[in-house]
Amino acid sequence: MTEHILSERRGDVLVLTLDRPDRLNAAPPAMFVELREALADLGGARAVLVKGAGRAFCSGADVGGGALGSADPGNATYEALTQSYNPTMLAIARLAVPVVSAVRGPAAGIGCSLALAADFCVASETAYFLQAFVNIGLVPDGGASWMLPRLIGKARATEMMMLGQKVPAATALDWGMIHKVVADEALDAEAFALAERLAAGPTAALGLMRRGLAEALDGDYESAMLREAENQRAARGTADSMEGGLSFLQKRKPMFTGA
Template sequence: MLITLNRPERLNAAPPQMADEIGAVLDHLDGARAIVLTGSGRAFCSGADLQARGGGSISGGRASYNALTRHYNPTMIKLAELDVPIVSAVNGPAAGIGCSIALCADFVLAGRSAYFLQAFVNIGLVPDGGASWMLTRLVGKARATEMMLLGEKIGAEKAESWGLIHKCVDDAVLLDEALALADRLAAGPTLALGIMRRNIAAAMDGTYAEALIREANGQRVAGSSADAMEGGISFLQKRKPSFTGA
């Protein structure tokens, strides 16, 4: 499934309504086995729509809090807890909440002209959308601090060298590469992939012993699946498996 942020006249700045619309799509995947997130036009997402959040006014703090807790955060949780893999195709800027949306994917591909920006410090705000959690785990404390406290652009090539993203590619082939990767994931054992997503996320906070138990429980579920049976049979028959996600 391809989900495109579509407000190109605003560089896909995301008002609360857009967060709700993404969440509604995630509630009705209709059998989709992988998701590609991208933006229309010249940007992935330039951040939350400040006008919709109250801007920088004195009353903006409460408006921002309400927008995050009622709209943006629930959608970020849905993205994190999906049972299918996500690929982001980052075209142009991914700033503010847009950076968080892009980086929530399992695989982040970025065009060479793309960049990632924690712009909050430049307008007297703090990172949101889970950025302070994600960035420290993706690139470590020092680089996360650089991104958040200095508020400077991190280009796609630098992001790749940092390990912030999966791959930097030429702009012209970005969406094709993202769709090809999503097709590869969709052809895999998606029940097992969903368990892997949850185990990876939990391992970032839990202990080694807890990870072992989660893996054992996951293996019990995956090992009883039709895909596991197909995988075993296809291995013995020396052919490519045909997974169904069941």
């Protein structure tokens, strides 16, 4: 039983909804624990879609009480990050299936990190991305200082972090930070269709692509090519690879099973 998220299996897609619409889905540590638990057992799902209930994706960590009410707020914040938020971000990074995020309204703080951790971030025209930590004398977390420079470059990441201004969806798309911008009323259908398309793909190969892309960000050229060769060997041994080759020869659409 979860308190802060809704988990729904729709075909081969696991849909996880942040469910605190009255708080713009502000995320207490327990929400990220629930997310991690949901991701620990995909139950055969071949793609994951993360979205927010209501008019927001996630307005950031829930700082009402908690660390602010602690005798040692610095240590309380550290524990929340290292025991709740960060392990969940790592769990997303290490998933063997593709992840799509659907963003409307704010994706702020840890919500911004969560949205951008997806392989594909689909945003509505009302969406914006925000690193507002500077406005309250804090620093970005949830992996933002690693993620943003790699997505949009150091200058723009510095602008987001040090000026603390909203980045509208259209600007995020122009910067290469997200995959697509759609009308607000089309967001849910567009994001699910993308997740469904990925779920119908060669899941093992897509999982290897995720890992290869992540590792290549910190490796050298030679190491990246070696990883590609190793991943290609693993992909070549899958049933989906055999199906892909046969469908090409037979001039038909492949029917991938994720095996």
